[in-house]
Amino acid sequence: MNPFVFAVRGLRRQPGRTILGIAGIAATGALLFDMLMLSRGLVVSMEQLLSGVGFDIRVSATHATPLTGPPITNMAETVAALAAIPEIENVVPLRLGGAVVDIGKRSYDVTFMGADVTNRRPWTLVEGRDLTIDRRSTMDPPSRDGASARQAHGLAAILVNRNMAQRLNLRAGSSLTLRGACTTNSSVPPVTFHVNGIVEFPFDQARQLTAITSLKDVARTCGDTAQNEADMLMVASRQGDSPTAAVEAIRRARPDLSAVTNEELVARFQQVEFSYFRQISVVLATITLFFGLLLITVLLSVSTNQRLGEIAALRALGFSQKRMVSDVLWRSALLVGAGGLVALPLGLALSIWLDRLLQTMPGIPANLRFFVLEPRALIIYVALLAVTMAVAAVYPMWTVARLPISATLRSEVIG
Amino acid sequence: MGDRRSVAPARSLLMVHNSKVRRTRVLTLALTLAAFAPVAWFSIPNASAQTEQLPTILISRQLATADRLRVGDTVALSSKPDGTDPRQFRIAGIYEPVADPMRLAATRHEARLHLPDLLSLTADPSDPLSTESVRAINVALKDPRDAVSFARDVSAKIPIPQLTARPAQGGEETATVFVVLDRFHFAIAMVTVAASTVFLLALMLMLVDERRETVGILRLIGLRKSRILLQVFAEGLLIAAAGAAFGILFAAALQGAVNAFFQWRYDTVLVFVRITPRIALRCVLLAVPLGVLASVISSWTLLRSNVLELARR
Numbered sequence: 239m240n241p242f243v244f245a246v247r248g249l250r251r252q253p254g255r256t257i258l259g260i261a262g263i264a265a266t267g268a269l270l271f272d273m274l275m276l277s278r279g280l281v282v283s284m285e286q287l288l289s290g291v292g293f294d295i296r297v298s299a300t301h302a303t304p305l306t307g308p309p310i311t312n313m314a315e316t317v318a319a320l321a322a323i324p325e326i327e328n329v330v331p332l333r334l335g336g337a338v339v340d341i342g343k344r345s346y347d348v349t350f351m352g353a354d355v356t357n358r359r360p361w362t363l364v365e366g367r368d369l370t371i372d373r374r375s376t377m378d379p380p381s382r383d384g385a386s387a388r389q390a391h392g393l394a395a396i397l398v399n400r401n402m403a404q405r406l407n408l409r410a411g412s413s414l415t416l417r418g419a420c421t422t423n424s425s426v427p428p429v430t431f432h433v434n435g436i437v438e439f440p441f442d443q444a445r446q447l448t449a450i451t452s453l454k455d456v457a458r459t460c461g462d463t464a465q466n467e468a469d470m471l472m473v474a475s476r477q478g479d480s481p482t483a484a485v486e487a488i489r490r491a492r493p494d495l496s497a498v499t500n501e502e503l504v505a506r507f508q509q510v511e512f513s514y515f516r517q518i519s520v521v522l523a524t525i526t527l528f529f530g531l532l533l534i535t536v537l538l539s540v541s542t543n544q545r546l547g548e549i550a551a552l553r554a555l556g557f558s559q560k561r562m563v564s565d566v567l568w569r570s571a572l573l574v575g576a577g578g579l580v581a582l583p584l585g586l587a588l589s590i591w592l593d594r595l596l597q598t599m600p601g602i603p604a605n606l607r608f609f610v611l612e613p614r615a616l617i618i619y620v621a622l623l624a625v626t627m628a629v630a631a632v633y634p635m636w637t638v639a640r641l642p643i644s645a646t647l648r649s650e651v652i653g
Numbered sequence: 654m655g656d657r658r659s660v661a662p663a664r665s666l667l668m669v670h671n672s673k674v675r676r677t678r679v680l681t682l683a684l685t686l687a688a689f690a691p692v693a694w695f696s697i698p699n700a701s702a703q704t705e706q707l708p709t710i711l712i713s714r715q716l717a718t719a720d721r722l723r724v725g726d727t728v729a730l731s732s733k734p735d736g737t738d739p740r741q742f743r744i745a746g747i748y749e750p751v752a753d754p755m756r757l758a759a760t761r762h763e764a765r766l767h768l769p770d771l772l773s774l775t776a777d778p779s780d781p782l783s784t785e786s787v788r789a790i791n792v793a794l795k796d797p798r799d800a801v802s803f804a805r806d807v808s809a810k811i812p813i814p815q816l817t818a819r820p821a822q823g824g825e826e827t828a829t830v831f832v833v834l835d836r837f838h839f840a841i842a843m844v845t846v847a848a849s850t851v852f853l854l855a856l857m858l859m860l861v862d863e864r865r866e867t868v869g870i871l872r873l874i875g876l877r878k879s880r881i882l883l884q885v886f887a888e889g890l891l892i893a894a895a896g897a898a899f900g901i902l903f904a905a906a907l908q909g910a911v912n913a914f915f916q917w918r919y920d921t922v923l924v925f926v927r928i929t930p931r932i933a934l935r936c937v938l939l940a941v942p943l944g945v946l947a948s949v950i951s952s953w954t955l956l957r958s959n960v961l962e963l964a965r966r
Contacts, residue, residue: 254858255855255859258852258854258855261851262849265847266848269841269844521911526845529848533852537855537856540860591840592837592840595833595840596833598829
């Protein structure tokens with residue numbers, strides 16, 4: 239009988255304690271697995287969200303996090319200058335404002351954005367028609383498409399997100415009246431829009447009401463003269479050119495602007511905004527690992543101490559020292575392995591629950607995940623469990639290796 | 654001092670230029686001034702008086718450290734991203750920003766200006782109201798407990814659109830963030846407790862198994878099951894209480910290290926871990942009953958066994 243089968247039989251002989259041991263390891267392992275998913279979850283999720291938008295570079299006026307700093311002035315010239323760079327395929331200026339919409343007797347804040355898009359859009363159309371305006375609408379008379387849309391309905395076109403469509407019972411073709419609230423002391427007249435369609439924004443919060451129209455109509459709604467300003471430029475590098483090359487080209491062309499790739503933005507978030515969850519996951523993973531190691535060691539040590547007589551008898555029957563030591567190691571491997579396997583579905587279920595819990599935090603995009611399953615987390619998890627299994631077995635193996643056969647048997651008989 | 658948000662703008666908005674005079678430069682400057690003293694006497698009649706007349710500001714400790722600024726230094730602030738149209742200010746003091754968990758990851762490079770200075774610095778020439786506008790007015794009540802009712806009264810009696818009055822403590826969003834974080838940590842604690850309980854049960858089963866013979870002999874010499882169960886209960890209680898006490902002491906000892914690490918990591922005076930009597934009580938109330946329960950459950954199977962089977966070797 240090989241040591242593996244021998245260890246399996248030994249564990250099956252005491253099903254109660256084996257099942258409890260596996261259950262304990264499973265619970266600890268699930269927590270460890272979750273902490274490993276949490277450690278990079280936000281970063282991976284943010285990477286996925288950013289890359290899903292279709293633009294790989296963000297340009298803003300300062301080094302502040304995009305959409306938190308001052309606007310880019312002379313937007314039209316800046317867009318033209320960037321669009322002329324060979325490494326760049328598309329530039330979309332974006333302005334972030336605010337508006338208020340009345341639902342029943344209450345007023346609700348709306349995230350009101352303006353963008354002059356061409357062939358790429360940082361949103362996904364769910365229903366209806368997309369905005370068909372180009373950047374000329376900001377400075378020049380409306381383009382043919384934009385003009386026709388406006389003439390057909392007599393209203394400016396707007397896109398709304400699902401939350402807003404549901405709350406206001408909007409669909410493509412509906413009218414929507416917004417009051418601009420882009421600055422304090424704002425008291426501009428309300429503007430009525432024609433809802434072109436319903437879209438999904440990747441960074442919307444769970445209950446956020448969002449609407450997007452052209453830059454010109456944002457300026458009109460906000461009642462300001464800042465028509466030639468944008469809070470951020472979303473840039474898509476040309477296929478075949480790396481975003482890093484495009485960023486370097488932007489820095490050469492316009493050193494006064496701050497351009498960052500998605501990777502740089504994620505790295506910045508990792509260093510600053512997301513660091514709390516990374517730190518807490520490291521601390522909790524360390525504590526969980528230490529806790530698990532301690533408990534498995536105690537479990538194996540007590541179990542081995544109870545079997546000292548049996549081990550001495552087996553040694554006396556001719557079982558080698560190596561064979562008995564490997565039996566302890568196999569037992570540890572079986573307990574940790576079985577517990578670790580059970581921990582995977584348990585950890586995934588637990589992560590869904592914890593993710594939903596953390597999602598209720600304000601300011602978190604609904605599509606952002608705190609716990610993300612990635613091969614890296616799985617590999618680290620398996621490696622940590624393997625180390626735990628080996629380290630936990632060290633003391634019991636040492637006890638078995640140094641066991642005095644005759645003295646143990648004698649004490650068993652006399653005791 | 655004005656509203657905190659208004660007077661503590663991001664560094665990118667107010668460009669800070671360090672014009673600190675180094676010692677070597679002081680010497681050079683002194684010699685130059687000595688050479689041109691007669692001219693300087695007429696052109697700069699009272700330079701030191703002018704420095705004294707500069708408007709004063711306070712800067713955060715983090716900004717002072719990052720830019721090596723000291724009290725008395727002169728800095729130039731501009732509200733333009735490119736640093737144009739700067740104005741000179743004298744640093745009157747360095748302050749430790751109020752620890753704000755909502756701005757944990759933010760670098761606190763801040764300056765506090767007198768409200769008129771800030772308004773004139775950030776005034777928008779196209780908006781006449783910009784020199785008359787503030788984002789918030791801080792009100793200190795004689796009795797802070799009246800904050801909620803005061804805010805309600807202000808909202809009712811001053812019907813200005815977009816005017817919102819709310820207590821400074823426990824803003825809705827801040828409260829939600831910490832409620833969520835509290836729930837998250839509680840959930841993690843529950844999973845840890847569940848894992849510990851299962852392990853404890855497994856360990857107790859092993860320990861009880863070791864005492865089969867002892868229990869058998871006790872039963873043979875006449876001790877009743879309830880008497881032995883009481884003994885197991887007392888043992889479990891003692892062990893659980895000792896374990897809980899050790900856990901609390903261990904956590905109390907560790908909290909200093911955890912706080913020191915996170916305070917260093919985020920350059921803040923925020924306290925991250927605090928073992929309060931309430932938390933300690935919660936731990937005891939969870940740990941002790943669970944420990945006792947594990948002892949009793951594991952012993953129960955043993956006590957139900959036949960006494961001869963227990964004593965048999």
